[in-house]
Amino acid sequence: MTKFSDLNLDPKIMKAIAEAGYETPTPIQAGAIPAAMQGRDVLGIAQTGTGKTAGFTLPMIHLLGRGRARARMPRSLVLAPTRELAAQVAENFDTYAKYTKLTKALLIGGVSFKEQDLLIDRGVDVLIATPGRLLDHFERGKLLLTGVQIMVVDEADRMLDMGFIPDIERIFSLTPFTRQTFFFSATMAPEIERITNTFLSNPVKIEVSRQATASETIEQGVVMFHPSRKDKQAAEKRDLLRAMIDAEGDKCSNAIIFCNRKMDVDTVSKSLTKHGYDAAPIHGDLEQSQRTRTLDLFRAGTLRFLVASDVAARGLDVPAVSHVFNFDVPSHAEDYVHRIGRTGRAGRDGKAMMICVPSDEKNLEDIERLLGRAVPRLSNPQGDIAPIEPTADLAPRPEKRTRTRSRKPARTDAPQTEAPAPVSVQAEVQPGVAAETAPPVVEAAPDARAQSREASSPRPERGARSRSGERAERGDHTPVVGMGDHLPSFIALSFEERSAG
16 A cells, blocks of 8 residues: 655655644545656546545645745646635645745635735745636736646636636636646546646546545435425425434534525524524625634534535535535535535545435436435435415415406396396396296397397497307397497498498
8 A cells, every 4th residue: 555655755745744644645646646746747536525635735845845936926826616625725735835935825805905916926836726816816917827837727627617617728828838737626527628638738647436426435315305385395494404413413513504505505504593503604605704714613613514505515624524414406416426525534434414305306316327326215304294284374366367358248147237138138027926937038149149248248349259159240230239329320320321321
């Protein structure tokens, strides 16, 4: 088995590694470090939590041991998709380079440009940045990338998801062609492969596990949840989440709870706090100072539950996270691997649990297809909850009637007050006469019935259809009923009579 002592790293680096408590490199480190120290480009594909950060940080420190940085011209560049991941890389650099004289600068959003400009002006050996903030400094004329000797792209698949690929391509074009490039990713999408073919020169490909697989030390499970009513789904999911946490008991020493939307992150965090759980949110809309403070509390063990969006799925290096709860099934299957990779790190055991509602079942199928196996189903800790029976006040409302263009004809059997029905249509039944002895009802012809309805309607429309579906003929000589005695005589004339006149 390979040991760090077999990698021929600088003694100062070895001293820092020993103090950190590491003796044996992970598979990705054992494959990437020797190739990088030989000056080769490296393409590393490994699942999250396998030590990729140290896999490129250690050879960078070794290779940059000789030389000196110039103002505004960093000697190496590390690109990370999120502020948290960039901060994690900076912490690794501080850990392993503390016995060297190498300098670093961290360029991320939420921090004053002035402070970052002062660091760049003094000259740095390692520049760690997110793509957007790096280009901001470059466009302001505060940074030159022509002196970059080593360039690292970390979590390249996350860069793709966040839309940073055009920025990455532009940054590559600003660096020298002779640079050495390290490219690390958990998955290998076609777009990522295109970039590696374009910007890497004969790289050493190191793939320590099948693409997008979860660590074997993580116990996985999903609760198939069917809410009693759709409008109660969110509240009942929060009840289920608390029941799942309580069911784990003392085994759940701390946990990260992932939600798909920032709004849900805040809602779930407030709900947990309201019910007595020690929880705090973290997502992209929060101030950087608040995000940093929350992460520091979680790493220190002061905060038990961290409710996060996918901004925290990459770059959270907290070795002792016992549980990960997916409040929502992630929309992208690859995000599931990165979420649950926050637990079970560095060979520790971990547990990942997920809540799946009927609308998320398709996303669950995509995850299982990516993993190559089914996620075990877990029983609902609340038991089988019977659907709530609708009460009288929750009964479905009657359908709202839409007003049509033509008015609905009045019923012929209703008493007429404004226009009495013609005698020829229906004989009048005298009060007090039994139904058996009442005069027979004479059925009206279709045209007469249509005219009767037109008479009862206050605004008859031209060309209205009768109940039988036949259109009244314009040339009918039947007198018009219901228009009053003031009817002008020329209106009652037929078309032929009017033409003759």
